Amino acid sequence: MADKAQRVRGTQDIFGEDAARFEAVVAAFDRVRKLYGFRTVQVPMFEFTEVFARSIGETTDVVSKEMYSFEDRGGESITLRPEFTAGISRAYLSNGWQQHAPLKLAAWGAAFRYERPQKGRYRQFHQLDAEIVGAAEPASDVEIIAFAHQLLSELGLADKVVLQLNTVGDAETRTAWREALIGYFSKVRGELSAESQERLEKNPLRILDSKDERDKAFVVDAPKIDAYLTAEAGGFFDKVQAGLQASSVPFARTETLVRGLDYYRHTAFEFVTTHLGAQGTVLGGGRYDGLIEALGGPPTPAVGWAAGIERLSMLIEAPAVETVDVAVIPMGEAAEAAAMGVLQQLRTGGIAAEQAWRGNMKKRMAKADAIGARVAVILGDDELAAGEATVKDLKTGAQTRVALTDLTAAIKN
RNA sequence: GCGACCUUAGCUCAAUUGGUUAGAGCGCCGGUUUGUGGUACCGGAGGUUGCGGGUUCAAUCCCCGUAGGUCGCCCCA
Incomplete structure (x- = not known):
């Protein structure tokens, strides 16, 4: 590829x-x-x-x-x-x-x-x-x-x-300690790892945290900074x-x-x-x-x-997965158009909401579960005719009819 | 910059000593009678086996190169 x-x-x-x-x-x-x-x-x-x-x-x-x-x-x-x-x-x-x-x-x-x-x-x-x-x-x-x-x-x-x-x-301490380290490690230069021999030139302090066993043996007795502070x-x-x-x-x-x-x-x-x-x-x-x-x-x-x-x-521990509180589920063309208004009402009211717009009723309900919704707002021809929506609590399964104008308040309760 | 290992469907992995239609789970799409979920069952789409070359009658499996990832060295967050 x-x-x-x-x-x-x-x-x-x-x-x-x-x-x-x-x-x-x-x-x-x-x-x-x-x-x-x-x-x-x-x-x-x-x-x-x-x-x-x-x-x-x-x-x-x-x-x-x-x-x-x-x-x-x-x-x-x-x-x-x-x-x-x-x-x-x-x-x-x-x-x-x-x-x-x-x-x-x-x-x-x-x-x-x-x-x-x-x-x-x-x-x-x-x-x-x-x-x-x-x-x-x-x-x-x-x-x-x-x-x-x-x-x-x-x-x-x-x-x-x-x-x-x-x-x-x-600065004074660092210079003195550095000199002491260079003096100490220079005497055993040949026995140090290749990396540390190079560090001796560029950055002698770093020899101290070398992971190489050959270096560690000498690091133990290397000059301690406390003596130079x-x-x-x-x-x-x-x-x-x-x-x-x-x-x-x-x-x-x-x-x-x-x-x-x-x-x-x-x-x-x-x-x-x-x-x-x-x-x-x-x-x-x-x-x-x-x-x-x-x-x-x-x-x-x-x-x-x-x-x-x-x-x-x-x-860190995995954070809780992000969820959307409400799934709006329209059934039928008229309802899908009305759903736009419902979504807007909920979102501007501070409620996280998404629309399930694909598949049959079953698929749409599954979508509601997938986004972690706790409430489904079901909109069909019946509800529309009455100016209402069916509000379903997805935990308990309880359903109530709510006037479209009262939706935000009803869901927030 | 050095050494080692890995690379197969969107994801996680299979494929007997190289052998002929490369499989599974998850996910996705559709269905199990027409508006009710997290389960179950059925079906479907999806792969030039990272890429390029070589060996071989034949390569996902062997060899070389290359790209990316992982582990260690170096360095550092």
């Missing part, structure tokens, strides 16, 4: 139960976000390539080989967003949103990454995103993590995920942990948790599950105090997270 219309690899057509799951996740996000005072923001789906290159880091995989970049007709290099943080930070600068700081923002939508598709991993995927820009206080870290925790709890995932928490320290960084992390405890948000200190993207400082966290195979991270984030500066702005503290909507969708 070479000619059969085919969708682009790694994209999805979300429908039926999948669509209901997706919607349930977004609805929960929108509900909880309001409880925490996060305002919605819409930023472009594409930006100048430079926005992502400068903020995420030229050497990262995301930038160096996973972006959907193209030249537009004006000759500008444009990139489909691979994540939300860079675009939101850019918007913060472009629009002078410093005046609103600290600014709590929530966004959701599509993001794009050219990767090998797997379960829970797509080339066009969808994220929930939360950011607090312009707040250096550890309380903001606590708040945004509490937000994430409540969201996951309301999605029924409290027992399926674990919050892993770590700090990568401030400055007094300030250590104090910050203490306050975050205390705040989480006060907020009843359970977490597991995970010393090997590091961030792949360059802009992170201090707090790093991930909600991880064992129910999605290799795609364990369901929500991840941290503090990125260095990012806005990297975009050419003033030093601006910020903290945020992103969650994969598809991954969350796969974990």
